Amino acid sequence: MPTELPTTPPTMLLISVQELAEVDACLAGGADLVDIKDPSRGPLGRPAAEQVRAITDRVGGARPVTVAAGDLGELPAAGLAAWADDAGARFVKLGLPTAGEQSTLAGLSAVRAALDQKTALAPVLYADLLPEPPPLSLLQSLRQAADASWLVVDTADKSGRPLNAIWSRQQITQLLSDAADAGMRVALAGRLGLAGLASLRRLAPAVLGVRGAVCVGGRTGKIDAALVSTVAALVCAGPAAARVPSEKT
Numbered sequence: 001m002p003t004e005l006p007t008t009p010p011t012m013l014l015i016s017v018q019e020l021a022e023v024d025a026c027l028a029g030g031a032d033l034v035d036i037k038d039p040s041r042g043p044l045g046r047p048a049a050e051q052v053r054a055i056t057d058r059v060g061g062a063r064p065v066t067v068a069a070g071d072l073g074e075l076p077a078a079g080l081a082a083w084a085d086d087a088g089a090r091f092v093k094l095g096l097p098t099a100g101e102q103s104t105l106a107g108l109s110a111v112r113a114a115l116d117q118k119t120a121l122a123p124v125l126y127a128d129l130l131p132e133p134p135p136l137s138l139l140q141s142l143r144q145a146a147d148a149s150w151l152v153v154d155t156a157d158k159s160g161r162p163l164n165a166i167w168s169r170q171q172i173t174q175l176l177s178d179a180a181d182a183g184m185r186v187a188l189a190g191r192l193g194l195a196g197l198a199s200l201r202r203l204a205p206a207v208l209g210v211r212g213a214v215c216v217g218g219r220t221g222k223i224d225a226a227l228v229s230t231v232a233a234l235v236c237a238g239p240a241a242a243r244v245p246s247e248k249t
């Protein structure tokens with residue numbers, strides 16, 4: 001996700017790819033942002049560093065690239081930073097299964113401190129693991145701990161309800177407002193289908209992210225360019241103009 005944005009940006013479409021062969025379909029279909037993850041390893045499955053390097057090379061700067069880094073605690077902070085360096089990841093998304101706990105904020109700070117300063121860190125909240133959307137105070141704490149410009153909302157259970165069935169439009173509208181007050185832009189994801197995307201698009205989030213909806217054979221299947229096109233037409237007018245991608249400002 002870019003960290004330099006126009007004043008009133010359109011909603012951008014993020015597509016999560018799992019392998020090199022999916023990159024062309026993702027770009028041809030009109031994705032604005034290319035996200036790399038290993039969906040077989042969980043909602044934010046951390047891909048192998050060499051896979052990240054290969055996919056990033058294939059994107060070749062045509063789009064900003066983000067990378068899923070698994071969940072907080074899966075690796076020690078130093079190990080996560082070493083993986084990010086090895087992968088050349090310049091924008092990592094880190095899942096927080098226990099977002100409200102003090103130890104989570106401490107862990108997030110440790111990861112931030114370990115990562116290269118040029119690597120942006122986006123905390124990821126799992127809507128289905130929270131009783132309700134986070135209050136402003138928690139958003140402010142997350143922003144501070146991660147020095148984050150972006151907040152990602154996703155779902156942990158990839159056979160469960162989509163984000164738009166977990167939180168109401170009113171709750172998501174409030175979250176977007178609170179995140180802006182906390183100084184973060186928001187990417188919304190989590191089993192979003194066409195109806196969910198159309199509904200959430202009207203709330204004008206900075207980014208809508210999908211994988212399952214653009215795959216043939218489910219989220220561990222293969223991305224289909226025609227499905228990406230359909231979703232892109234729904235979410236945005238077309239690929240975003242070239243913007244400085246992933247480096248932290």
Ligand SMILES: O=C[C@H](O)COP(=O)(O)O
Pocket residue numbers: 014015016035037154158189190191192209210211212213219
């Ligand atoms: O970041 C976006 C996610 O990859 C969303 O995946 P999903 O649409 O399969 O829930």
